[in-house]
Amino acid sequence: MKKNLILITIAAVVLIARAEAQSTPRIQMPYGVGNVWVTDVVNGNEKARFEYLPGKIIIDSLDYTILEGRSIHHVYKYYTRVRPDGYHVERVDSSVIAPNYEWIHWKENPQIGDEWVNQKTIYMWRYKITEILLDLVYGQPDTLYRLRISLDGNPYELFALYSLKFGILSYTADFETDRQMGCVINGVVYGDTTFYPWVSVRDEVMESDYRLEQNYPNPFNPSSEIRFRLPESSEIELGVYDILGNRVAVLAKGQYEQGSHGVIFDGAHLASGVYLYKLSYGRGMTLTRKMTLLK
Numbered sequence: 001m002k003k004n005l006i007l008i009t010i011a012a013v014v015l016i017a018r019a020e021a022q023s024t025p026r027i028q029m030p031y032g033v034g035n036v037w038v039t040d041v042v043n044g045n046e047k048a049r050f051e052y053l054p055g056k057i058i059i060d061s062l063d064y065t066i067l068e069g070r071s072i073h074h075v076y077k078y079y080t081r082v083r084p085d086g087y088h089v090e091r092v093d094s095s096v097i098a099p100n101y102e103w104i105h106w107k108e109n110p111q112i113g114d115e116w117v118n119q120k121t122i123y124m125w126r127y128k129i130t131e132i133l134l135d136l137v138y139g140q141p142d143t144l145y146r147l148r149i150s151l152d153g154n155p156y157e158l159f160a161l162y163s164l165k166f167g168i169l170s171y172t173a174d175f176e177t178d179r180q181m182g183c184v185i186n187g188v189v190y191g192d193t194t195f196y197p198w199v200s201v202r203d204e205v206m207e208s209d210y211r212l213e214q215n216y217p218n219p220f221n222p223s224s225e226i227r228f229r230l231p232e233s234s235e236i237e238l239g240v241y242d243i244l245g246n247r248v249a250v251l252a253k254g255q256y257e258q259g260s261h262g263v264i265f266d267g268a269h270l271a272s273g274v275y276l277y278k279l280s281y282g283r284g285m286t287l288t289r290k291m292t293l294l295k
Helices: 002-022
Strands: 036-041 047-059 062-070 075-082 087-091 102-107 115-119 124-137 140-151 157-163 167-173 176-185 188-191 223-230 234-241 247-256 259-266 273-281 285-293
Touching: 036 167, 047 259, 102 115, 223 234, 223 247, 223 273, 223 285, 247 259
Parallel strands: none
Antiparallel strands: 036 047, 036 176, 047 062, 062 075, 075 087, 087 102, 115 124, 124 140, 140 157, 157 167, 167 176, 176 188, 223 259, 234 247, 234 273, 273 285
């Protein structure tokens, strides 16, 4: 009985580690509006598409570039920037123990032996550049960087292969490998950039409409992005309300320019439950959606 319990415990630890490893944040580079990457899980037929979008999102007075990711079922976004100290970071959420909740992915002027760490509430990840090599990528000579990512207290390791010209070429653990199939860098197409042909890469948006998008992720804990689109410069207010109609937050207020806008709602101080977010504009016009905070 004790032996079976030990085996079950070990299996549970392995499964938790795998889930944590698979969700490790990562971003693409080089930066540039319209740069695109298509990846696939080897033998898994699980494609993903990444693209840098126009505009910036401001969180806590910091400017972030928006990287949109798409799979067959989901659309998600990463918020990235290069810090003054040269580290390439992603804004995540309060589960990351770091200033501004930023996860370090890469650094300028990478050298063999360079190391850094990222810590979440449960795990600490250690990153180390272990090898620099020359190879051909899409028929072009390139310098590649091998990055080892290890998890404290767990035997699992992940390995990423980076190109400064073409981004992440592969991302490997013993249970799966993501590999780059193709990319578009500064308007030039390399490799196979075919996504699922039956999936629209961009949702059609009526330019004459006010739009309030469903927050993502949803359910969420503790933060989620809310995006809205204005067909013209408008005076707006975006508020969050509990199920009784009490306002718990004002996310945006004032004159906003035509186009798409995004804000981050942090519900860390609120209880689990259903909340409403409402966009008010014009003369008494409103758009309202529901979201679920699940702690």
